[in-house]
Amino acid sequence: MTHEELFFQITHKKSYLCVGLDTDIRKIPEHLLNEEDPVFAFNKAIIDATSDYCVAYKPNLAFYEAQGVAGWESLRKTLAYIPKTHFTIADAKRGDIGNTSGLYARTFFDPAASGLDFDSVTVAPYMGSDSVLPFLDYSNKWVILLALTSNTGGSDFQRLVVDDKPLYEHVLTTSQQWAGPDRMMYVVGATQADALSHIRTLVPNHFLLVPGVGAQGGSLEEVSRYGMNARCGLLVNSSRGILYAGNGQDFAQKARVEAHAIQQEMEKYLELYLK
């Protein structure tokens, strides 16, 4: 999916919501456990219930891998079920030396090899350029690079100061030599709203993938105020708040209500802050 197409979906849906498919088999409603593939059954219902109100889905790989072979199969079916109108993110935080990153790129971008055909993958920057570039060999596919994350440990290294600037700023500036805003996005945690307006000056045209709204305590209003650009430039993720809005037979309906509420709030912010 191109930058253009993604922005079209955002204006069409009046939403920049990404639904994080962090599907934990220990948390899904009990009645689904009788299904042949409970994780897929849950995801299918969530996708049906929320696709009107979101523009992206982000399966978190850890939740699938923790189920081994069966989890990998649930992931494949889930991805195939997501409508083509929605941007898909493999939240995998990968990154290794060049030839290995090339294989991770095959994993997420080459359905003939792996059965998966994501639009994008999250990548950790620690290993530098040649750990990122192999993902960019696939046309129309995106790298979403970790910049400033929403967890407490994010400060351990990301905010260390190098030449008067925190490390994450070096990640933002150096990585712009590898790809432009048509192929790269950045992860910036919603709990870091104080840093968002400054980050916008460094990457004015890039999309930011913003986790941390909801369960992790970030404010959607602040993220939208400080982070939005002329093409929206935001994908704000919610996982647990939507997935586990209900725990009974009506879990999908409750997820829909929650996703709709976020979309309504986003519609308001698009009117206020789209520059």
Added chain:
Amino acid sequence: MTHEELFFQITHKKSYLCVGLDTDIRKIPEHLLNEEDPVFAFNKAIIDATSDYCVAYKPNLAFYEAQGVAGWESLRKTLAYIPKTHFTIADAKRGDIGNTSGLYARTFFDPAASGLDFDSVTVAPYMGSDSVLPFLDYSNKWVILLALTSNTGGSDFQRLVVDDKPLYEHVLTTSQQWAGPDRMMYVVGATQADALSHIRTLVPNHFLLVPGVGAQGGSLEEVSRYGMNARCGLLVNSSRGILYAGNGQDFAQKARVEAHAIQQEMEKYLELYLK
């Protein structure tokens, strides 16, 4: 496996060789492609041929994931086949916020969930403490943290200077607050031999996992001279040099010859440099 047991294996085998199972289905001998699971058939033959001369095996996850569900199954069978006397490393370069890292820990350390029961997993440090700690909740399991990697992009961020010290030194010192040398190792590329003696002063008792000897150009002699400590403290990895030593019916025999040659060299260095 404990630090003690690993050192016992090293002295018993007179080897600190780790065989990297970077098994690429596009590179294995043609006659294996008729097997039901060619990747597992290849790994099985390599393990049979090399287990006398190495103390560890390190499947590189990317190579298995690139095959999707089938690759994950090959990985499970390969891990189950590795003798219990050998230390096993999931070379996965994972790392995410706490609850997600907890699921990655389940993936590699909880066979009841995923079918996998590795001794250790490689972890990227960018997301800090709470991305690493969940792996340490499993007793007798290890985190192998990226410090200074062997690839060219490794310099992009790892050598940036923070308070007169390169970033990787901060990773080495900060992470020692999370676990001691009985639970944590570090990845230090063999192409960084100049930095090894200094790194030894910072982490005198830790094991270092050293990739980059062979195809990537690192010198085993230098790594051993600068990196060895009183309990060896080194696991030196070779992947392609062993796996693809031959490409015919006798590929495993050729792999054995190559592994034996490295073991012989290591035996010499253990006599010279074990302090």
